[in-house]
Amino acid sequence: MDVIAVYKCLCDPMRLRLLNLLREGPLCVCHLQEILNEPQVKTSKHLGYMRRLKLIEARRENNWTIYALPDRPHPLLEENLKCLQDCRNEMQLFRKDQRKRAALLKRLAKSDGCCPRAVINLAPKSPTR
Amino acid sequence: MDVIAVYKCLCDPMRLRLLNLLREGPLCVCHLQEILNEPQVKTSKHLGYMRRLKLIEARRENNWTIYALPDRPHPLLEENLKCLQDCRNEMQLFRKDQRKRAALLKRLAKSDGCCPRAVINLAPKSPTR
């Protein structure tokens, strides 16, 4: 039952926020951390947790680790992320995070971000989806 | 975030099996226990857990406790139960449980079950849905 792994990931608020962001495109840890305004350990641990359960992927890009949903995410995960997107009326936090993400990307487009190289590499992926 | 409660319920295999059965109609504890072939404590505890989180309801019918999904279940729960229903190819266990349930109801229809009164009361609800 792989399904259990999906639900285990989904049953923590912080992980939901992370997934909600990754759904819109890959991000490095420091950006996730900044957007969520949560300590580094916490961010890294939750990402590691989901990574171990194979729900998200990580790749090293120079000094940064970029996390992303896999090309073909677990269907159950996808379905639920879509759901959460829909009920984001209740999910003020989600919307707020998304706005912060948009602002961050905009800021980085002017290339004064903390890891421009990562951003450039991800540029084709992040705006759409 | 009520959503977390839903996912907490969903991240245990036994609870998934219980929900999968309740989705088809109400059942008393002893029937659930029999179908799942799990010890009484375990069954009762998981049901209690979900009940406390308001995902399922219970009503006392003489000596039995009948558990059921609420009239208007949490939308996220419903969505996921539907999902699980769909991917039940992987979920051999679910199908097996459903067959056992059908057999049980058939047997009870001949009124030699352990709690006929409960069954009678629930008859209008269980066949459909």
Place this chain on the structure above:
DNA sequence: TCGGAATATTCCTAATGGGGAATATAATGA
């Protein structure tokens, strides 16, 4: 009133998870 069936609760133990502080590791640039 008593015994038995159905269910819930309590007590215990082991495992897991969350969070923080501190430390380790990896990669960069000076």
Place this chain on the structure above:
DNA sequence: TCATTATATTCCCCATTAGGAATATTCCGA
């Protein structure tokens, strides 16, 4: 080589949970 940045890991504590054994509770019928 060294300092710095980004990230992961380890250690520690606390809360939650799963599961079983035993016990309590509720309700029934004799």
